[in-house]
Amino acid sequence: MSDYLADVQKYDSGADEAVVKKIVSHLGIALRNKDSSMVACSDTSELDRVVEKWCGKKLGVTGDKAEDAVSKTCETMNADRSKSRVTFYYLVAKELGKLGELAS
Known part of the structure; x- marks a missing residue:
């Protein structure tokens, strides 16, 4: 757990544990496999799954707003060759203003 939190904190120092x-x-279970624990911004079908x-389904945001959040997260994490799925999802939720809903 601390590894995930540390990775998220590279992008959001005040990340909520x-x-x-x-x-x-x-x-x-997706986190058990190295490949599925990462997000590939070059794979449009994977990004479509993140949006969907x-x-x-989880955050209740669809359409352009969801696609824009995923795109911005790819830009934010551009320097990171291995994009942690946990960090990616956290940053997408933050971009959509949904972190508070996940905390409750």
């Missing part, structure tokens, strides 16, 4: 824990819990499943 409870939110990170909820994202880790939500992702569950994370933004749409």
